[in-house]
Amino acid sequence: MTKPCCDKEDMNKGAWSQQEDQMLTDYIKKHGEGHWRNIPKAAGLLRCGKSCRLRWINYLRPDLKRGNFAEDEEDLIIKLHALLGNRWSLIAGRLPGRTDNEVKNYWNSHLRKKLKSMGIDPKHLRLSHYLARHRIHGFTAGETSSAIKNYQPSPHDQIKSSGIASDQHQVSDAGSCVDDDDSSTILPDLNVDIASDSCLPSGATTEEKKASTSLPSEDAVNEKTKDEQYLTSRQPEQPLSPTLPLFR
DNA sequence: AAGCTAGACAACCGCCTATAA
DNA sequence: CTTATAGGCGGTTGTCTAGCT
Structure with missing residues (x-):
């Protein structure tokens, strides 16, 4: 057309x-x-x-920052990816001087492998489904970790992860770019600090503005919107700490 | 030295959304 | 309100290079 x-x-x-x-x-x-x-x-x-x-x-x-990703940048990407899935532009928005393409390439060539080599299935490293569905608010970093540890993907999540999503739009989630290795995985202690204003770029994009508008009905909410609603509905408790070591 | 392979990254493609006409 | 267009995004592919055999 x-x-x-x-x-x-x-x-x-x-x-x-x-x-x-x-x-x-x-x-x-x-x-x-x-x-x-x-x-x-x-x-x-x-x-x-x-x-x-x-x-x-x-x-x-x-203003591009070229060269290798620093460890804190790497951590931040992993955290944000767990939260947002493959929304590279949103993730890149939190990394000054980095582009969505760069973050995407880095994820696909380095981080995915890194997580896999540690026995972590990035597919199950997705917080937003769980958090949105169970309406967990006001948890601390430690509680987040236990929430992740206890998280069992619902059948809905599993269907989506295996690419049978009915959603025609690119519902990108952490699993979409991972080999369909469904072996049981150990979820890491993510220690993710989730604060709405630290997870979104200061200059909100159209997508983010859209996300911050009124809540549609549960059924009408697609995966993308849920994530963003979650992000924008939470009041910041702690700033996101990019320096927080994740796997070291 | 030559050939092969895997990794890294630049670039393209197709689709979606926002917006102007 | 509808349609056409521009901009933006994520997935994928192509190409170059370094390391290995």
């Missing part, structure tokens, strides 16, 4: 050249971000607008 954003003919694809990077950077420095569809033409690039946006956000933006 939607027209392709760019005429695929005559468009460059693949890796960006230095010259293209320079042209895009110069243009954005001069005119600012936005109107991505017009940028290629205006900047003289033979690229799709989406491609320009991605290149800028993931690579050229001056």
Whole structure:
């Protein structure tokens, strides 16, 4: 239905050249971000607008922090992923200088394996289902840990985890990117501090704003909304502590 | 030295939502 | 209210590189 954003003919694809990077950077420095569809033409690039946006956000933006993830960043990703699932943009929003693509790649190449090698099934490392369903509020970090330890995924969760979700939209949960190894797993002492304002970027995105609006009926709430409602409905008790060691 | 493999990461694709017309 | 379009997101693929045989 939607027209392709760019005429695929005559468009460059693949890796960006230095010259293209320079042209895009110069243009954005001069005119600012936005109107991505017009940028290629205006900047003289033979690229799709989406491609320009991605290149800028993931690579050229001056405030990007490049290089290895620090241990506290790693911890934070694991915690947030347990809470939010594969909502990379939300997770990246809590990591200054990191992009959703970077976090996603890091998760898929490092953290997933790391958790698996520790005998942890990331599939079951999902707090929000449990918390939302059982309406646990006001727990402390220690209580959180015991809640996780005692958590048995409901049949509903298990169905979703194994990809039989009826939900057509990308209901991403922690298990969706994991091999379907359903061996019993030991849940770690996560020590997750969950505070609404520390789990959402300061500049709330549309998605987050949406999440903070009135509660729809239980049945109408999809997985995504539940997570966000949970996040936004809780009053902060403790700031999220990214330095809290998780598995060390 | 050459070939193979796995890891890392950049980039693309398709879908969804928000919003302007 | 409906439709078209732009922007954004997550999943997936492609490519490059380092390490191993």
